[in-house]
Amino acid sequence: MGKLAILGGExxxxxxxxxxxxxxxxxxxxxxxxxxxxxxxNMSGTDITKEFEKEYAAWxxxxxxxxxxxxxxxxxxxxxxxGVGAGDEVICQxxxxxxxxxxxxxxxxxxxxxxxxxxxxxxDPNDIEHRIGPRTKAIIVVNYAGMPADLDAIVKxxxxxxxxxxxxxxxxxxxxxxxxxxxxxxxxxxxxxMAGKAFAIGEAGMITTNNRDLFERCVAFGHYxxxxxxSRFNPVDQQITMGDLLPFKGMPMGAVKHRMxxxxxxxxxxxxxxxxxxIAEIDKAMNYFADQLDKIPCLKVIxxxxxxxxxxxxxxxxxxxxDKTKAYGLAAEKFAEAVNAEGVMACGNxxxxxxxxxxxxxxxxxxxxxxxxxxxFGQRDVRQGAGTLPVTESxxxxxxxxxxxxxxxxxxxDKYVDAFRKVAGAAKELQCHRVG
Ligand SMILES: *Cc1c(COP(=O)(O)O)cnc(C)c1O
Numbered sequence: 001m002g003k004l005a006i007l008g009g010e011x012x013x014x015x016x017x018x019x020x021x022x023x024x025x026x027x028x029x030x031x032x033x034x035x036x037x038x039x040x041x042n043m044s045g046t047d048i049t050k051e052f053e054k055e056y057a058a059w060x061x062x063x064x065x066x067x068x069x070x071x072x073x074x075x076x077x078x079x080x081x082x083g084v085g086a087g088d089e090v091i092c093q094x095x096x097x098x099x100x101x102x103x104x105x106x107x108x109x110x111x112x113x114x115x116x117x118x119x120x121x122x123x124d125p126n127d128i129e130h131r132i133g134p135r136t137k138a139i140i141v142v143n144y145a146g147m148p149a150d151l152d153a154i155v156k157x158x159x160x161x162x163x164x165x166x167x168x169x170x171x172x173x174x175x176x177x178x179x180x181x182x183x184x185x186x187x188x189x190x191x192x193x194m195a196g197k198a199f200a201i202g203e204a205g206m207i208t209t210n211n212r213d214l215f216e217r218c219v220a221f222g223h224y225x226x227x228x229x230x231s232r233f234n235p236v237d238q239q240i241t242m243g244d245l246l247p248f249k250g251m252p253m254g255a256v257k258h259r260m261x262x263x264x265x266x267x268x269x270x271x272x273x274x275x276x277x278x279i280a281e282i283d284k285a286m287n288y289f290a291d292q293l294d295k296i297p298c299l300k301v302i303x304x305x306x307x308x309x310x311x312x313x314x315x316x317x318x319x320x321x322x323d324k325t326k327a328y329g330l331a332a333e334k335f336a337e338a339v340n341a342e343g344v345m346a347c348g349n350x351x352x353x354x355x356x357x358x359x360x361x362x363x364x365x366x367x368x369x370x371x372x373x374x375x376x377f378g379q380r381d382v383r384q385g386a387g388t389l390p391v392t393e394s395x396x397x398x399x400x401x402x403x404x405x406x407x408x409x410x411x412x413x414d415k416y417v418d419a420f421r422k423v424a425g426a427a428k429e430l431q432c433h434r435v436g
Contacts (some may be wrong), residue, residue: 006341013343067260071192074205081217113356122149143172174313198314222258342419350396
């Protein structure tokens, strides 16, 4: 295999083909759709967004979909819709992006962080029930890095306690869970559709649900012009009943504006049309890549077991278990560094930084009350320090992220596999070199 590039040898990959990774795939169809919105000055309307919502809901297998300006807004509205208020608690995995749960604090609630399953890195159903208290209102489940969480088990526990399930589906558009699509299984879901995600249309988000009340509450929270008030944009929404929120029509209950920019909605309609075919190619490429990587003793790609009825959709943020005991103790960080030196570039150790250790969830005083917001409204003090969520905290040492191929190109993928194999094969040498 030759000398490692990090030790002065030749790189395995001399030229990176941009088309292997380029995303999203934008064609003239997207460009025409977006420029039509611009030419008409229709960026702030809702007619195209409503078409997109309808198509997205049909594809995702839900009754309702509601477009938002980003994924953070979608999840924030969903949290409010589930009745989370001052003094309440939500449960969420700590190994995730902050927007999965941080806005709970803006309602005066706190987050009781749970650990993840070591195989899937999704919320561990065995670490939920003991955290549920009288004020727990919602469990936020992230289909993390495209892996469907153990949703049936989690929904069962939640509903036994009268607690709602919110899916954060920002990583898993198109992921299947036992024949159903992620984002349609909890009581409600929020997803990011920002440019870096698998379903990538700019700064945008989507709420999906089968629950009319939750849908209406999300409308009431951030879509003032769709709350039943007569509007030149929204004749259809005048049918929304809004229950006891109707007296507030014309005002958003969250005092926020969550409307999606219609350039995004127009692109979203085009992207949705091609999405199943494009993620099928990603799935093929990534499964091929994973099949090869899995033959390297220290590596095991995180993906559903074959025939499980689960899929990883667009494979956003592909992750891989790294077992340093099978690589002469070489640290994940050093392994990734050596792989990158071979020309891979997209490797790194760990996943998201654990949220339960972040100061925001310990001491931030966002209401200027002279005390940490997480305990300022009479919540139980559920703050947790280092050592409390061992699987989450160990991710930096035993998880690596790997290249995310958008195209199936066997020869090119083989080269990337060679790079990983070369570094794994030289782990002993590299470890000695480091120590020496
Ligand atoms: C990206 C992301 C979000 C937030 O979405 P934005 O569109 O960036 O606001 C929420 N949750 C997770 C898990 C994400 O990765």
